[in-house]
Amino acid sequence: MKSPGCTPRHVRCLIIFSLCLGLTCLSGIFHMKNKNYRISKSQEELLIPPTPCHAKTNVMFLKTHKTASSTVLNIMFRFAERYNLTVALPADQLFHLGYPRTFVAHFVEGFKTIGQNYNIMCNHLRFNPLEVKRVMAANTFYFSILRNPIPLLESSYIYYKNNVPAFRSSKNVNEFLASPTKYYHPADYRANIYARNIMWFDFGYNNNAEDDTQYTQAVLEEIEQNFHLILIADYFDESMILLKHALCWDLDDVIYFKLNSRSQDTVQMLTPESEEQIKAWCSLDWKLYLHFNQSFWRRIEETIGLEVLQKEVDHLRARQKELMETCLSEQEAVRKDDIRNKALLPFQSGAADILGYNLKQDLDNRTLRTCQKMVIPELQYTSYLYAVQHPHKKRKEVGLPLLWTNLQERSVQLPVSN
């Protein structure tokens, strides 16, 4: 017996409708492959399909100093190349966006013609939200990275030993910290920024301000409003996983080789007194770090959870190891004098021996290109991207041999030496 109103035409409609529904579900499943999905517990329990997310391509990274930020810049540049994105690069011969001057839009190459159409911004600058917003699209994701001020100050001391008056005039980092005001003179304010609360300064605030609770609280709140995410360099791998989720990127987008690190013999041991002194001398940075270290772990607990985090960190490390075995002659960074290809020599500064990498000799062209991008230091990569994006401008000079010729910059794949 047929149910009322169930004519052959209705049956055909029902079959067509079911087919469409099936196809829609199937296409959804294929589309989901290799993408990240935020699955909340309730969704899991109810077996509701997770909401897909789309990789964010408008991203601003505030590159703070001595915080593993060169490694992050390398990740950002590789991502920009992968998706053919426009990077807000420093104008003319500069390698930073006007630092230490407060950022203004015209520090960006091509701003007058390109306007508010840049996708990625990640070279050093002193943050100034209104001017950055003139360059970056309205839906831009803002993030930055902080490091424990104790190892950070030691790192700064060695790296800026010759440039910063307060460091130059002291014998070593412990002597400086025993009585910082003896070496840190207010008259040298500009040249001394790396010697006190450098992260506070990079975020655009006064690094010599009085540590007053109301003021610091207001600054922390403002940073929370301006940035979607603050990473912690001391938990770099965990940071990369959190970033990957926040941006809906693939794991391979956040695989990295550590860049801009020092040889162990150029690291000075801090005394316990010096460590305590840093917390007081750089109390603004100390507060900044404590606050965002706490929110970093809270964010992990509220989003991916510690268990998933650990699994993904393990994946990241396994993939990194695999890539190191593919790319590198030695399975680690080497001292500056041991870097064979001088085109891959990182910028050297102060009393630090900044390490770099040697690539394997017999890599095929495609692998070689991938490996070169993993190890190319910040200045060389900035100069290269600038030449690609602004072919009619004079190339930024690094003073080292070129890794890629001009032809290759126009994406012509030719055999290259490593």
Ligand SMILES: Nc1ncnc2c1ncn2[C@@H]1O[C@H](COP(=O)(O)OS(=O)(=O)O)[C@@H](OP(=O)(O)O)[C@H]1O
């Ligand atoms: N992945 C990862 N994890 C942890 N730490 C890392 C990582 N990558 C770089 N580094 C360390 O960061 C220091 C360099 O920081 P920056 O690249 O920000 O320096 S710079 O301001 O751009 O010159 C430098 O610290 P020091 O070696 O203590 O000087 C690097 O060793």
